[in-house]
Amino acid sequence: MRQLIRDIYDNSVEFVRTFGAFQLFFLRLLRHTPGILIGRFGLVVKQVFNSGALSLVIIMISGLFVGGVLGLQGYANLARFNAEDAIGVFAAFGLVKELGPVITALLFAGRAGTSLASEIGLMKATDQLSAMEMMAVNPVPRVLVPRFLGGVIAMPFLAAIFSLVGLFGTHLVAVELLSVDAGAFWQQMQLTVDLEDINEGILKSFVFGVAASLIAVWEGYNAIPTAEGVGRATTRTVVITAIAVLVFDFMITALML
Amino acid sequence: MDANSDNLIEIHDLKYSRGPRVIFEDMNLVIKRGEITALMGPSGTGKTTLLRLISRQLIPQQGTILIDGVDISTLSIAELYQLRQRFGMLFQNGALLTDLSVFENVAFPLREHTQLTNRLIRHVVLTKLHAVGLRGAADMMPSELSGGMARRVALARAMVMDPDILIYDEPFVGLDPISMGVIVRLVRRMNDALGITSIIVSHDVEEISTVADRSFLISDGKVAASGSPDELRVAQSDLVRQFMHGMADGPVAFHFDAPGYEEQLLGRDTE
Numbered sequence: 001m002r003q004l005i006r007d008i009y010d011n012s013v014e015f016v017r018t019f020g021a022f023q024l025f026f027l028r029l030l031r032h033t034p035g036i037l038i039g040r041f042g043l044v045v046k047q048v049f050n051s052g053a054l055s056l057v058i059i060m061i062s063g064l065f066v067g068g069v070l071g072l073q074g075y076a077n078l079a080r081f082n083a084e085d086a087i088g089v090f091a092a093f094g095l096v097k098e099l100g101p102v103i104t105a106l107l108f109a110g111r112a113g114t115s116l117a118s119e120i121g122l123m124k125a126t127d128q129l130s131a132m133e134m135m136a137v138n139p140v141p142r143v144l145v146p147r148f149l150g151g152v153i154a155m156p157f158l159a160a161i162f163s164l165v166g167l168f169g170t171h172l173v174a175v176e177l178l179s180v181d182a183g184a185f186w187q188q189m190q191l192t193v194d195l196e197d198i199n200e201g202i203l204k205s206f207v208f209g210v211a212a213s214l215i216a217v218w219e220g221y222n223a224i225p226t227a228e229g230v231g232r233a234t235t236r237t238v239v240i241t242a243i244a245v246l247v248f249d250f251m252i253t254a255l256m257l
Numbered sequence: 258m259d260a261n262s263d264n265l266i267e268i269h270d271l272k273y274s275r276g277p278r279v280i281f282e283d284m285n286l287v288i289k290r291g292e293i294t295a296l297m298g299p300s301g302t303g304k305t306t307l308l309r310l311i312s313r314q315l316i317p318q319q320g321t322i323l324i325d326g327v328d329i330s331t332l333s334i335a336e337l338y339q340l341r342q343r344f345g346m347l348f349q350n351g352a353l354l355t356d357l358s359v360f361e362n363v364a365f366p367l368r369e370h371t372q373l374t375n376r377l378i379r380h381v382v383l384t385k386l387h388a389v390g391l392r393g394a395a396d397m398m399p400s401e402l403s404g405g406m407a408r409r410v411a412l413a414r415a416m417v418m419d420p421d422i423l424i425y426d427e428p429f430v431g432l433d434p435i436s437m438g439v440i441v442r443l444v445r446r447m448n449d450a451l452g453i454t455s456i457i458v459s460h461d462v463e464e465i466s467t468v469a470d471r472s473f474l475i476s477d478g479k480v481a482a483s484g485s486p487d488e489l490r491v492a493q494s495d496l497v498r499q500f501m502h503g504m505a506d507g508p509v510a511f512h513f514d515a516p517g518y519e520e521q522l523l524g525r526d527t528e
Contacts, residue, residue, distance in 0.1 A: 131352035
């Protein structure tokens with residue numbers, strides 16, 4: 001029993017210590033952010049390409065099929081109430097406010113987050129970060145901040161593209177396949193979806209972008225510099241990001257209702 | 258600052274532990290300006306750790322490390338980075354930045370620390386790559402290089418800022434005889450031509466003997482012996498003789514601490 005209490009105490013202390021270090025790490029990134037945005041924007045653009053443009057294919061394919069599923073499910077259920085014309089509204093709310101930001105963030109964690117964590121972890125394991133230190137170059141602004149900002153900037157765009165392609169997928173299924181009236185599909189959506197709804201989606205994807213990029217960069221930078229350590233950091237990136245995204249999604253949804 | 262002294266680096270009463278394991282205790286060592294100094298010793302004696310302490314990648318628990326008379330533990334981060342611009346370091350695996358080409362790897366310190374034009378950077382980088390014989394590999398990526406080539410590129414990068422101090426961590430490991438000979442000649446040539454001070458960590462007694470002006474043999478957290486390679490080769494100390502002549506028996510045991518061989522094989526300790 002005493003051992004159990006001691007273990008709980010030790011784990012609690014370790015959790016608080018790690019969480020504190022994580023917050024300080026976030027502040028370090030933020031401290032260097034203005035300098036990088038102003039002085040080294042080219043580095044950020046390169047990372048927006050790496051995290052964003054290279055994730056486009058998976059985002060668009062996923063969006064298309066998620067939209068298609070929404071079309072099928074929406075039609076099957078709304079038809080029971082003779083409300084199949086509202087399928088556009090149904091899909092738009094689902095995609096813009098929830099599925100777009102959340103699924104994009106989960107896909108981002110799997111595609112770009114793992115790539116960031118393993119890249120930084122391997123840079124550490126192969127002494128590249130130490131080499132930078134020895135060349136009097138601080139790796140935090142040079143390596144970490146551009147990768148963090150790249151993810152933060154890319155995420156809202158990816159989420160928007162996911163939602164757009166998703167709506168196109170819904171349109172294909174509902175209008176082209178199931179013969180829902182195209183005018184009703186788009187007009188009801190236009191009349192019902194407000195700027196506030198879109199803002200909620202943008203806010204969510206921005207928060208998820210910060211969380212996913214921060215977790216990936218943190219895990220990579222703190223990876224044990226071995227093959228096993230980098231592998232673990234990569235796995236943790238996906239798991240922690242997935243949990244963080246769902247928790248933040250709940251919190252933001254609750255706040256904005 | 259005491260830049261005129263012969264002593265470039267002085268280590269006094271250094272103590273450094275990692276957890277319960279004491280790596281250095283009351284270590285004293287002086288590295289002379291303009292010389293090639295070799296740090297040798299059995300595996301696990303902390304030679305690479307000593308390099309990291311000298312470059313303040315690690316901070317000692319006790320003692321002082323002076324560079325040009327300045328205690329490096331008292332430097333601010335800005336002062337430390339300024340000091341490090343006087344350093345060049347060749348890591349064991351080269352540590353080239355894998356997302357940059359050979360040219361950009363060598364250009365990296367210049368782009369970060371100077372306002373040179375692209376044309377001038379190109380001149381400097383190609384000159385350094387020519388010195389290591391790899392001007393023709395400028396457009397290659399690090400993944401396309403052999404181990405020896407990667408180390409030569411890393412050497413070009415280490416000297417691109419014309420450092421005062423060049424640190425080599427195991428520069429000869431895993432190299433074929435040709436690459437090793439090239440690196441040895443480069444180390445000597447650059448030290449003499451550029452008037453720099455070189456510190457080399459190596460196990461390779463034969464190669465290091467041909468290039469070092471002074472060697473330190475480190476064991477049990479202290480300097481066990483020092484002198485020119487010739488002096489060390491004829492030293493009477495058992496440890497020095499074992500290391501310099503590569504003998505299996507001596508003060509440094511071949512076997513790590515373990516229970517009795519027979520006892521462990523027959524599993525008596527678990528019965």
